[in-house]
Amino acid sequence: MENDEEMKKDEFSYPGMGEIIFMKTEKFIENVLNWGRRNSLWPLTFGTSCCAIEMMPFGTTKVDSDRMGVLFIGDSPRQADMILVSGTITKKMARRLLNVYEQMPDPKYVIAVGACNVSGGLYHDSYNTIHGIDKIMPVDVFIPGCPPRPEEFMDAVRVLQKLIKENRSKAQMDHERIL
Amino acid sequence: MKEYFEKLKGVLGNKVKDFGVDGTEYSVLLVDKKLLKTAAEIIRQDFDVLFMLAVADYKPKFELNYVFSSYDKPDTIVIRTYITDRDYSIDTLTEVFDSANWEEREAYDLFGIKFNKHPDLRRILLPEDWPGHPLRKDFVVTDEVRNWTGLDLKF
Numbered sequence: 001m002e003n004d005e006e007m008k009k010d011e012f013s014y015p016g017m018g019e020i021i022f023m024k025t026e027k028f029i030e031n032v033l034n035w036g037r038r039n040s041l042w043p044l045t046f047g048t049s050c051c052a053i054e055m056m057p058f059g060t061t062k063v064d065s066d067r068m069g070v071l072f073i074g075d076s077p078r079q080a081d082m083i084l085v086s087g088t089i090t091k092k093m094a095r096r097l098l099n100v101y102e103q104m105p106d107p108k109y110v111i112a113v114g115a116c117n118v119s120g121g122l123y124h125d126s127y128n129t130i131h132g133i134d135k136i137m138p139v140d141v142f143i144p145g146c147p148p149r150p151e152e153f154m155d156a157v158r159v160l161q162k163l164i165k166e167n168r169s170k171a172q173m174d175h176e177r178i179l
Numbered sequence: 180m181k182e183y184f185e186k187l188k189g190v191l192g193n194k195v196k197d198f199g200v201d202g203t204e205y206s207v208l209l210v211d212k213k214l215l216k217t218a219a220e221i222i223r224q225d226f227d228v229l230f231m232l233a234v235a236d237y238k239p240k241f242e243l244n245y246v247f248s249s250y251d252k253p254d255t256i257v258i259r260t261y262i263t264d265r266d267y268s269i270d271t272l273t274e275v276f277d278s279a280n281w282e283e284r285e286a287y288d289l290f291g292i293k294f295n296k297h298p299d300l301r302r303i304l305l306p307e308d309w310p311g312h313p314l315r316k317d318f319v320v321t322d323e324v325r326n327w328t329g330l331d332l333k334f
Contacts (some may be wrong), residue, residue, distance in 0.1 A: 092306045094328055125319045127313050136328060145211065 030167075034135040037081065038164040039106065039159065040069045043103065044080035046097060049089030050147050051114040055086045057150040068157050082140075082160065084153075086113035088123060089130045101137055107171035109164070111156050112139045115146040122146065138170035180205050183256055187221055203253045209260040213271050215245075219275045220287060222247050225258060229272060233284035234290050236316045241267065241292060247276075268293040289314040 009075060043065075047055055057074040061067050077083075078101050089097055101108070110134050115121030120131030130136060141156045163169040181198055184207060187195050194214055198206030209218055220231075233245040245258040262269055271294040272279035283294045284303040291312035293302060302309065306329050311318055 091309075091328060092304070094330060095306070098330065125320065125325075127324050130328065131325060135326075136330060136332060 021159065033058070037138050038161040039079045040071075040080060041109070041160065042092075043070055044074065044077050044083045044100070045072065045075055046083055046085045046087075048089065048093060048118075051086035051116075054147045054150055055084060055113065055153065058153040060130050063150040063154055065157070067152070068154065068161075070157055074092055077101075078105065079106050080108070082109035084111050084113060085117055085133055086147075088114075088116040088121075089133055089136075091130060094130050094133075094136055095107075095118055097133075098136060107133055107169070109141075109169055110137055110139045111141045111143065111153075111160065113143045113153070113156075114148060115144060115147060118142045139145050140171075180254060182189075183207075183222070183225060186225075187218060190221055191218060195299065198257075198259065202315075204255045204257060206257045209258050212240070212262060215260055216257070216270045216272065219245070219272050222256060225249065225252075226254075229278050229282065232279070232286055234286050234292065234314075234318050236290065236314065238316045239263070239265075239273040241290065242270065243286075245272070262292065266293065267291060268295055270295050271297040273298060288312070291315065299326060311327045 045052070045055060047053075058062055059070075073079075079105075083101060083104065085097065094100065101110075110133075112118060116123060116129065117133045117139075120126070120129065123129040124131060133139060134142075141159050143152050143156045145152060160169065164172070167173070180203075183205060184195070184197055186222075187207060191209075191214055195212045196208040196210065197216070198208055200206075205233070207218075209215060226247040228250070229245060230248050230250055233244040233246065235242040240261050240263040243260050243262065245260075246255060247258070248255045260269075267290075269292060271283055272331045273283070280297075280299065281303060282296055283292075284299070284301060284320075286292050287294060287297075287300055288302040288304050289312055301307070305313070308329050310327070313320075
């Protein structure tokens with residue numbers, strides 16, 4: 001009973017009540033922004049090997065990415081929200097990947113596709129590949145498989161949408177909020 | 180097939196040895212690596228392109244197989260020579276065959292063989308600041324090598 005009264009007291013007679021209203025407004029705007037972000041994820045396709053072949057059906061009719069807002073419109077990093085890194089990343093390619101990644105506007109999301117990008121995969125003992133791209137860039141969602149099926153791309157986008165909704169994506173956690 | 184060898188033997192004498200024919204491929208052993216350019220100039224009269232340079236590490240020496248082919252003949256000729264010096268250098272063939280440029284850059288990249296007077300001897304496959312030459316027998320893949328990225332990471 002005492003707790004309930006305290007809560008009531010807090011709710012109605014807290015001195016910084018204006019701040020709460022402001023925070024709620026901020027939260028509201030953030031929710032609206034996240035709603036927009038998660039329902040219109042334009043991808044940048046960074047395909048270097050066989051996973052890119054599985055990425056192509058993701059945009060075609062059978063596994064239709066358009067209905068989730070993932071439109072394969074023009075591969076430009078300047079208009080992309082997320083990057084689909086599909087394929088083995090060698091150490092020479094890692095610089096090019098980061099170069100492209102840094103051109104993307106914030107907030108940016110990363111999906112690592114395939115065993116090579118999760119842990120090194122087939123090339124776990126190689127001298128010339130990056131063993132998991134989480135070593136060089138923040139990754140939101142990993143898709144295992146060698147290569148994964150196109151349906152798993154859809155699953156990854158669903159997971160990413162959930163992360164954005166809950167403010168748990170790397171871009172929202174690591175960087176300062178835009179607001 | 181035999182006439183190519185006879186042509187080489189006419190100029191280089193006993194510095195070349197016959198390795199025999201395998202299908203349409205004819206192998207020749209070149210004893211002295213300094214005569215490689217002379218041999219390549221003779222081969223250039225009959226063959227058009229150096230389409231492969233295969234290197235093998237039998238430490239301490241390197242075996243180099245230059246494979247030449249022609250556009251209008253089915254024949255292939257292989258010149259095999261060895262590098263035994265400690266400086267691992269050999270003359271370039273870029274002045275005779277243009278395709279030697281990238282093949283020799285690859286051999287330099289992965290084996291560390293120096294090609295004298297090569298116009299553009301840079302790495303071709305690995306990053307420019309890569310430490311070591313990975314296809315050598317004495318190259319050990321350690322964790323340090325595996326985790327090397329050469330990147331200045333910000334996150």
